[in-house]
Amino acid sequence: MIENTSSMDRTVAAPRGLTKPRAVALAIVVAALIVIGFAFPSMRRWSKADRSIDATTLSIGSVTRGDLRRDVSVQGRVVAALHPTLVAPAQGRVSLRAKAGEVVKKGDVLALVESPEVRSALEQAKTLLLSMQSDAQRERIVGNQSDARLRQQAELAKTRLEAAKRSLTRASTLHREGLLNKGDFERAQDDVHVAELELAQATREVSLSHESADFDVRAKTLQAERQQSVTAELQKKFDDLTIRAPFDGMVASLSVNDADSVTANAPVVSVVNLESLELELTIPEEYASDTRIGTPVSISYGASEQPGHITAVSPEVVGNQVSARAVPDGGWPPGMKQNQRVTTRLVFESKHNVLKVARGAFVESGGGRTAYVVDGNTATKRTIAVGAVSASEVEIVSGLSEGERIILSDTSSFGGVRSLILQ
Numbered sequence: 001m002i003e004n005t006s007s008m009d010r011t012v013a014a015p016r017g018l019t020k021p022r023a024v025a026l027a028i029v030v031a032a033l034i035v036i037g038f039a040f041p042s043m044r045r046w047s048k049a050d051r052s053i054d055a056t057t058l059s060i061g062s063v064t065r066g067d068l069r070r071d072v073s074v075q076g077r078v079v080a081a082l083h084p085t086l087v088a089p090a091q092g093r094v095s096l097r098a099k100a101g102e103v104v105k106k107g108d109v110l111a112l113v114e115s116p117e118v119r120s121a122l123e124q125a126k127t128l129l130l131s132m133q134s135d136a137q138r139e140r141i142v143g144n145q146s147d148a149r150l151r152q153q154a155e156l157a158k159t160r161l162e163a164a165k166r167s168l169t170r171a172s173t174l175h176r177e178g179l180l181n182k183g184d185f186e187r188a189q190d191d192v193h194v195a196e197l198e199l200a201q202a203t204r205e206v207s208l209s210h211e212s213a214d215f216d217v218r219a220k221t222l223q224a225e226r227q228q229s230v231t232a233e234l235q236k237k238f239d240d241l242t243i244r245a246p247f248d249g250m251v252a253s254l255s256v257n258d259a260d261s262v263t264a265n266a267p268v269v270s271v272v273n274l275e276s277l278e279l280e281l282t283i284p285e286e287y288a289s290d291t292r293i294g295t296p297v298s299i300s301y302g303a304s305e306q307p308g309h310i311t312a313v314s315p316e317v318v319g320n321q322v323s324a325r326a327v328p329d330g331g332w333p334p335g336m337k338q339n340q341r342v343t344t345r346l347v348f349e350s351k352h353n354v355l356k357v358a359r360g361a362f363v364e365s366g367g368g369r370t371a372y373v374v375d376g377n378t379a380t381k382r383t384i385a386v387g388a389v390s391a392s393e394v395e396i397v398s399g400l401s402e403g404e405r406i407i408l409s410d411t412s413s414f415g416g417v418r419s420l421i422l423q
Contacts (some may be wrong), residue, residue, distance in 0.1 A: 136220035143213025360408025
């Protein structure tokens with residue numbers, strides 16, 4: 001029986017260097033230390049983060065340097081500055097000569113209104129005018145005849161005066177020689193005096209008759225001229241029964257059907273002047289103080305943009321909006337129609353070589369004073385200051401550097417925490 005194994009034990013020398021198990025263990029420890037060294041900053045940030053956010057739900061943009069235009073994008077509607085509605089000048093039956101959407105030239109007949117009342121009144125006015133003109137001419141002839149008779153009587157009175165003066169001369173000579181008594185001499189003097197009175201009276205009658213004739217002729221002439229005005233007005237009203245295009249344009253709409261009966265001043269047809277198109281804009285109230293006559297605009301239609309300018313601005317705010325009118329600088333392209341909608345950008349200010357970032361909801365949610373700066377998989381809240389704000393970009397005045405990235409999305413749901421983990 002063997003009590004123990006001491007008789008079989010022998011002394012073995014300890015191996016020099018690392019054994020394989022020890023080397024494996026050491027490699028594992030070194031690798032763990034390296035991983036911990038690299039992961040320590042991230043672990044430190046994770047430990048300090050207040051909450052985590054799904055990064056796929058966020059929009060992130062980079063801060064760049066370049067030019068920025070402070071503008072706003074609004075919807076515009078093409079309207080015609082000249083779009084009158086032509087009405088019937090009198091009661092009657094309308095006959096249409098144009099269709100809605102038809103392009104017309106100035107003077108083209110659009111509709112005819114048959115009005116027997118206007119036609120009859122015009123014929124009566126013309127007849128009365130001819131009668132009054134005849135009366136005025138007759139009065140002028142009568143006046144000339146009366147004037148001729150009175151002038152003849154004046155000439156006869158003048159001749160009798162000259163004869164009386166010659167008789168007085170002879171009587172005076174005979175009276176001095178004692179061949180003519182005093183009574184005959186005085187009678188010769190009386191004849192001269194009477195002849196002078198008759199000539200003076202004839203001359204006054206000629207003047208009075210001339211004035212009277214002129215007055216009568218002028219009165220008849222004024223009556224004829226008044227009737228001429230009435231006739232001209234009726235003639236114009238009759239001519240207006242033919243409704244014509246007031247300018248080159250397009251028939252926008254018809255208010256009646258062919259052969260309809262219409263009353264005086266009833267709308268018949270609307271015409272649009274395509275050369276006077278304007279852009280009607282509705283601008284948000286916050287941009288009202290920046291919108292002025294002459295403010296540059298960029299009008300987009302189709303695949304092109306064309307510069308223009310503001311021509312009129314409403315003096316009041318209605319429904320938190322301000323109305324304005326704009327026109328393109330180079331004129332409208334062919335084919336533009338009334339009420340067509342186009343996108344328009346109002347350019348209030350242009351800045352060069354500034355820090356900027358794409359515009360996002362962070363401007364409104366942070367009041368333009370804070371932003372979350374992204375660094376790897378974390379985001380830290382930072383105080384910033386924004387300047388000009390355009391439709392697509394925001395100027396960064398302070399707080400950010402070129403190349404940094406920030407969260408552009410709405411940050412109001414973050415609860416105002418200082419840091420975030422982006423998963």
